[in-house]
Amino acid sequence: MIHSVTFRKMKNRLMNFIMLACTLAVLVPLGLIFFHIVKMGLSSLSLDFFTHIPAPTGEAGGGMANGMFGSAIMIAGASLIGLPIGILGAIYLSEFGGTRVSNVIRFAADVLSGTPSIITGMVAYTLLVVPMKGFSGLAGSVALAMIMIPIVLRTTEEQLKMVPGSLREASLALGVPFWRTSLKVTLRSALSGVLTGILLAVARIAGETAPLLFTALGNQFWSKNVMQPMAALPLQIFSFAIAPYEDWHKLAWAGALVLVTVMFALSLTARYFGRTKQAR
Amino acid sequence: MNNKVQLDQVNIHFGKTHAVRDISMTFPENSVTAIIGPSGCGKSTLLRSMNRMHDLVPSARVTGKILVDNGDIYDRSVDPVAIRRRVGMVFQKPNPFPAMSIYDNVIAGYKLNGRLPREEADEIVESCLKRVALWDEVKDRLKSNAMMLSGGQQQRLCIARTIAVKPEVILMDEPASALDPISTLKIEELIEELKERYTIIIVTHNMQQAARVSDYTAFLYMGDLVECGETKKIFTTPEVKRTEDYITGRFG
Numbered sequence: 422m423i424h425s426v427t428f429r430k431m432k433n434r435l436m437n438f439i440m441l442a443c444t445l446a447v448l449v450p451l452g453l454i455f456f457h458i459v460k461m462g463l464s465s466l467s468l469d470f471f472t473h474i475p476a477p478t479g480e481a482g483g484g485m486a487n488g489m490f491g492s493a494i495m496i497a498g499a500s501l502i503g504l505p506i507g508i509l510g511a512i513y514l515s516e517f518g519g520t521r522v523s524n525v526i527r528f529a530a531d532v533l534s535g536t537p538s539i540i541t542g543m544v545a546y547t548l549l550v551v552p553m554k555g556f557s558g559l560a561g562s563v564a565l566a567m568i569m570i571p572i573v574l575r576t577t578e579e580q581l582k583m584v585p586g587s588l589r590e591a592s593l594a595l596g597v598p599f600w601r602t603s604l605k606v607t608l609r610s611a612l613s614g615v616l617t618g619i620l621l622a623v624a625r626i627a628g629e630t631a632p633l634l635f636t637a638l639g640n641q642f643w644s645k646n647v648m649q650p651m652a653a654l655p656l657q658i659f660s661f662a663i664a665p666y667e668d669w670h671k672l673a674w675a676g677a678l679v680l681v682t683v684m685f686a687l688s689l690t691a692r693y694f695g696r697t698k699q700a701r
Numbered sequence: 702m703n704n705k706v707q708l709d710q711v712n713i714h715f716g717k718t719h720a721v722r723d724i725s726m727t728f729p730e731n732s733v734t735a736i737i738g739p740s741g742c743g744k745s746t747l748l749r750s751m752n753r754m755h756d757l758v759p760s761a762r763v764t765g766k767i768l769v770d771n772g773d774i775y776d777r778s779v780d781p782v783a784i785r786r787r788v789g790m791v792f793q794k795p796n797p798f799p800a801m802s803i804y805d806n807v808i809a810g811y812k813l814n815g816r817l818p819r820e821e822a823d824e825i826v827e828s829c830l831k832r833v834a835l836w837d838e839v840k841d842r843l844k845s846n847a848m849m850l851s852g853g854q855q856q857r858l859c860i861a862r863t864i865a866v867k868p869e870v871i872l873m874d875e876p877a878s879a880l881d882p883i884s885t886l887k888i889e890e891l892i893e894e895l896k897e898r899y900t901i902i903i904v905t906h907n908m909q910q911a912a913r914v915s916d917y918t919a920f921l922y923m924g925d926l927v928e929c930g931e932t933k934k935i936f937t938t939p940e941v942k943r944t945e946d947y948i949t950g951r952f953g
Binding site for chain 2 (some may be wrong): 519587588590592593594595596597598599601602605610612
């Protein structure tokens with residue numbers, strides 16, 4: 422049976438409408454979250470927010486400078502631990518892979534990236550906080566690194582696999598050892614994609630709260646020692662948001678705005694790197 | 702004339718596939734030897750065994766002896782990296798490094814292995830590009846990306862990159878099959894010139910090309926060496942019927 426042209430066109434229009442509606446359904450929650458956070462956060466955002474630590478209970482003002490500082494330190498620490506492991510592991514999987522070991526590693530990374538982050542926090546608590554007899558920024562970094570590693574590992578591996586074999590051969594045929602070829606040709610060619618993956622991983626851990634609860638713990642004061650409990654922006658948002666004071670809630674909104682803006686910027690930068698790669 | 706490369710009962714297996722069977726032949730110094738044969742006859746496989754490119758394929762197994770200047774390159778004491786510096790390779794598809802400039806591509810063999818003083822680099826870039834007749838076309842844009850060049854220019858750049866590290870033998874795996882006729886002609890003229898300094902072994906699909914550029918020709922069929930000898934003789938009075946059939950286009 423052959424449908425009439427009008428019927429076919431109607432079906433086409435209907436399906437187009439349904440797909441458009443689905444796209445909007447994805448965008449609406451994001452828009453609502455962003456709009457609401459900007460509305461609530463912008464009014465409480467001031468210079469003090471970026472330069473002051475939280476004011477003592479009952480006093481007005483104060484900021485989250487220590488939280489932002491602590492977050493930056495812990496993210497840097499996590500990157501220091503997680504990036505070498507993730508990237509070198511990815512080189513192993515992509516360049517020396519194909520063995521049973523690499524399949525096990527791949528599977529383990531996938532399971533690890535699906536593990537709830539609070540579990541990661543508990544593992545870091547057991548491994549570091551208990552034996553060191555105290556909460557610390559270092560334990561926070563390790564917990565964040567554990568979240569970062571599988572993301573970096575898998576995205577980097579995918580990028581390395583996309584580098585054509587002919588480039589590796591070109592380098593090897595010039596008498597360049599395999600390890601130099603891996604680093605200077607293969608990894609170099611995949612660099613923009615790898616950077617995208619790294620930025621997305623950083624954006625991901627920047628917003629993590631649960632793994633820091635049992636590790637970095639948080640700190641009301643300036644904490645520059647990574648062996649001591651350390652403040653973090655998501656933790657401060659959490660504790661300020663559940664506090665019974667109105668002006669603390671406002672600070673929490675301001676913190677949320679800063680956090681979302683940072684993540685937004687990171688994602689945009691990541692997209693930019695991804696874009697320039699395609700343009701080449 | 703000296704035999705630069707010598708194969709002695711070379712067999713190559715990939716897993717259970719026996720790709721190259723018991724091949725013994727010689728490649729005289731400062732000459733061009735063409736390896737011809739239908740697709741899948743093992744000619745590229747044989748070529749790649751001569752600078753140990755099969756080392757990267759876990760299932761590949763090379764047995765027999767491959768001698769370069771009478772030294773077995775598969776001897777356990779030999780470093781494959783050292784062999785590849787003596788035996789360079791040009792591939793079927795031009796493969797300049799996409800993240801590098803024309804200049805950097807020529808000296809890639811040095812740059813990837815460490816540092817190279819500026820003046821020395823300038824000198825190498827100019828002389829190698831001149832030798833592949835690319836200098837006049839690119840001298841004003843040495844710093845621009847190598848991917849901006851045409852396919853034929855890219856392939857000549859790849860040859861410049863190969864000769865920059867001063868190899869003794871150059872393996873060419875269908876170097877002109879991805880190029881247009883004019884670029885092909887330029888590559889063929891280049892091969893003619895290069896043989897004064899290097900020993901060249903070229904795999905080609907194109908029999909006219911083999912006849913034009915080579916001094917010696919080897920005909921491979923299904924992994925076996927059917928016949929080899931002076932190109933003139935192979936193309937005019939081949940000894941084996943199958944060679945004649947292939948060359949006259951009756952099969953393959």
